[in-house]
Amino acid sequence: MDPTNLPTRTTPHWDMYRRDMFMLAAEQKHPLFSTDPEELEELAKKTLSQGGWLYASCNAGNSLTHRANREDTILIPLAFYRQRIVPRMLVDTNARDTTTELFGHKISAPICFAPVGINKIYHPLGELNAAKVAGELGLPYCLSTAASQSIEDVAAANGQNAMRFFQLYSPPDEELMESILRRAIDNGFTACIWTVDTWQLGWRHGDVANSNYAFYKGIGAELGWSDPVFQKRMQERGLSKEKNPVETGQLWIDQVWHGKAFSWDDLPRVMKKWKDMSGGKPFLVKGIQSAEDAKKAVELGVDGIVCSNHAGRQVDGAVGSLDVLPDIVDAVGDKTTVLFDSGIRGGADVFKALALGAKAVLVGRLWIYGMGIAGEAGVRHVMRSLLADFDILFVPFPLTNTYWFWNN
Ligand SMILES: Cc1cc2nc3c(=O)[nH]c(=O)nc-3n(C[C@H](O)[C@H](O)[C@H](O)COP(=O)(O)O)c2cc1C
Numbered sequence: 001m002d003p004t005n006l007p008t009r010t011t012p013h014w015d016m017y018r019r020d021m022f023m024l025a026a027e028q029k030h031p032l033f034s035t036d037p038e039e040l041e042e043l044a045k046k047t048l049s050q051g052g053w054l055y056a057s058c059n060a061g062n063s064l065t066h067r068a069n070r071e072d073t074i075l076i077p078l079a080f081y082r083q084r085i086v087p088r089m090l091v092d093t094n095a096r097d098t099t100t101e102l103f104g105h106k107i108s109a110p111i112c113f114a115p116v117g118i119n120k121i122y123h124p125l126g127e128l129n130a131a132k133v134a135g136e137l138g139l140p141y142c143l144s145t146a147a148s149q150s151i152e153d154v155a156a157a158n159g160q161n162a163m164r165f166f167q168l169y170s171p172p173d174e175e176l177m178e179s180i181l182r183r184a185i186d187n188g189f190t191a192c193i194w195t196v197d198t199w200q201l202g203w204r205h206g207d208v209a210n211s212n213y214a215f216y217k218g219i220g221a222e223l224g225w226s227d228p229v230f231q232k233r234m235q236e237r238g239l240s241k242e243k244n245p246v247e248t249g250q251l252w253i254d255q256v257w258h259g260k261a262f263s264w265d266d267l268p269r270v271m272k273k274w275k276d277m278s279g280g281k282p283f284l285v286k287g288i289q290s291a292e293d294a295k296k297a298v299e300l301g302v303d304g305i306v307c308s309n310h311a312g313r314q315v316d317g318a319v320g321s322l323d324v325l326p327d328i329v330d331a332v333g334d335k336t337t338v339l340f341d342s343g344i345r346g347g348a349d350v351f352k353a354l355a356l357g358a359k360a361v362l363v364g365r366l367w368i369y370g371m372g373i374a375g376e377a378g379v380r381h382v383m384r385s386l387l388a389d390f391d392i393l394f395v396p397f398p399l400t401n402t403y404w405f406w407n408n
């Protein structure tokens with residue numbers, strides 16, 4: 001195929017990445033690394049530090065939930081493997097356009113960067129790599145409370161007009177919570193995503209066996225170290241970041257991620273705080289896997305839910321996230337914005353989640369591995385590959401309602 005002869009479109013140009021790949025072939029060069037997710041994983045395993053690889057790849061227990069997110073078995077086809085697309089031909093797809101709106105913001109595709117903590121274990125610049133690429137591609141970026149770069153630096157890397165969310169692990173210390181929310185709001189974070197499935201970490205054998213908890217060694221406390229209220233808390237204990245990086249790192253993690261489970265009664269309080277402080281910006285809960293919980297969250301007034309099982313890292317033996325999406329969409333899809341994550345590895349997966357009713361998806365491990373392999377360029381490569389892959393399958397969505405699907 002003549003790479004200069006691809007159809008031209010106005011926005012966005014995801015298929016340009018296909019052209020870039022063709023051009024490499026013409027120049028006898030190769031892409032940065034394979035775009036096949038399985039090979040990506042293999043390469044990440046070889047390239048990342050042992051701790052980085054373990055932390056990104058470990059799942060709860062026997063990985064049953066992680067596998068349920070994607071895997072087929074002969075007897076019980078599950079999740080992404082069960083859902084199949086029925087391709088239809090000779091539909092005019094030349095005018096396809098992946099842009100969509102999320103909470104009033106135009107984004108260039110229904111794909112967001114999932115919140116991921118302690119990115120410095122993958123690359124010295126950590127979160128800045130992903131925030132920058134997200135801004136550049138016009139995709140929402142979500143910053144984790146357990147980040148290893150500050151709110152301010154991430155916002156600057158993400159860019160002025162970029163859409164960014166703040167993922168909250170809520171500290172019981174109200175003054176501290178207000179302070180981090182204030183900084184997020186002042187730095188242009190337009191929605192709060194409260195994660196409710198990780199009051200404590202899942203039991204991940206690889207991490208347990210290797211004592212692989214970087215946040216307990218002083219990585220992942222950047223939001224605290226750069227926070228005036230947390231700085232006060234350090235001083236009260238006679239600690240400083242410079243002299244006591246490990247203790248203050250532990251103090252931060254113990255504060256924000258205290259192992260104390262909140263309940264539904266806490267939701268209105270946390271949401272009200274964000275709403276009052278931000279002038280009513282969207283508040284979402286992340287980690288919902290049942291229609292009943294989705295209904296409860298909607299009754300309490302959330303603006304959105306993230307149907308997610310944390311990539312299978314929390315409850316071993318839980319249902320596949322895609323398998324529960326239809327029930328959740330059925331229960332609340334007309335009342336709230338339903339986002340989806342856990343197990344997205346390619347364009348067809350994004351397509352399936354959207355076809356089952358998600359408004360957009362979040363992606364985690366794909367770009368983590370890309371970052372671990374090749375920093376900012378690795379994130380860009382993985383995400384442009386995902387977009388190019390999605391673009392091929394994408395047809396304007398009114399059409400998809402009529403013909404996209406086969407399952408069971
Ligand atoms: C290494 C790693 C760290 C994560 N850290 C966070 C976090 O700090 N906060 C959060 O809400 N979710 C966190 N998650 C979950 C992701 O936001 C997301 O739900 C999940 O990765 C999506 O599945 P995928 O990786 O298969 O795309 C983390 C996931 C991974 C793999």
Ligand SMILES: O=C(O)C(=O)c1ccccc1
Nearest residue numbers: 117118146198215220313
């Ligand atoms: O590991 C995780 O899944 C996660 O959510 C997390 C929480 C705290 C620090 C780093 C990551």
